[in-house]
Amino acid sequence: MVNLTHGLSIGIERSGCEFFLTLKAIGTLTHKDYEVITPMIDSALGEVKHPIVNVLIDGTELDGWELRAAWDDLKLGLKHNKEFKKIAIYGNKDWQSTIAKLGSWFVSGEIQYFENATAALEWLKSNDEEADA
Numbered sequence: 001m002v003n004l005t006h007g008l009s010i011g012i013e014r015s016g017c018e019f020f021l022t023l024k025a026i027g028t029l030t031h032k033d034y035e036v037i038t039p040m041i042d043s044a045l046g047e048v049k050h051p052i053v054n055v056l057i058d059g060t061e062l063d064g065w066e067l068r069a070a071w072d073d074l075k076l077g078l079k080h081n082k083e084f085k086k087i088a089i090y091g092n093k094d095w096q097s098t099i100a101k102l103g104s105w106f107v108s109g110e111i112q113y114f115e116n117a118t119a120a121l122e123w124l125k126s127n128d129e130e131a132d133a
Contacts, residue, residue, distance in 0.1 A: 005026055005027050005061075006026060006027035006028065006030075007024075007025075007026040007027065008023070008024070008025050008026070008029065008033045008036070008037065009022075009023070009024045010022070010023055010037050010040060010041075011023075012040070012041070012044045014044065014048075017048045017049070017050055017051055017052055018051075018052045018053075018054075019044065019045065019048075019051055019052065019053045019054070020053075020054050020055075020056075020124075021041070021053055021054070021055045021056070022055075022056045022057075022058070023037075023055065023056070023057045023058065024057075024058040024061075025057070025058070025059060025061070025062040026061040026062070027061070027062070027063050028063045028064050028065065028066060028069075029062070029064070029065045029066065029069045029073070030066050030068075030069050031066060031068040031069050031072055033069060034069055034072035034073065034076065038072065038076055041076065041080070042079075045080060045083060050083075051083045052083065052085050053080070053083045053084050053085060053109075054084075054085050054086045054087075054088075054124045055084065055086070055087040055088065056088050056090065056120060056121065056124060057087065057088070057089045057090065057091075058090050058091075058117070059089055059090065059091035059092075059093070059096050060090065060091055060092050062091070062093075062096075064095075074106065077103065077106050077107050078106055081106060081107045081108050081109075082108050084107050084108065084109035085109045085110070086109055086110050086111075086112075086123070086124050087100075087103065087107065087109060087110070087111045087112075088111075088112055088114055088120035088121070088123055088124050089103075089111065089112070089113045089114065089120075090114050090115070090116070090117050090120040091113065091114075091115065092115060096113060097113040099113075100112065100113035101113075
């Protein structure tokens with residue numbers, strides 16, 4: 001018997017019109033996962049006129065997407081593309097770097113791939129601290 005681990009956690013922090021979204025995916029993402037997270041993201045961002053969103057995606061345990069879930073991911077990105085300021089993808093698989101590059105075609109914000117979580121967080125915070133100085 002094979003024990004397949006699957007899960008998705010999401011965190012949404014808000015300060016004014018700025019959001020910090022964290023996602024951790026384990027296993028293969030499904031359409032049902034997007035049926036849960038999409039309304040959460042839509043609801044949080046819908047309360048603000050011009051939201052600014054930074055995202056940290058932990059893909060270290062992500063195996064990929066079902067085809068319909070990949071479509072859901074693309075639709076979510078297109079729907080909120082102008083709201084994303086920075087997306088940091090923290091992972092450990094070669095294909096994740098390629099996904100980050102492809103994602104930049106559909107999102108107006110910056111997307112970077114990292115193999116180190118600390119570097120990903122530092123990059124997400126870099127412009128905020130420079131703007132405060």
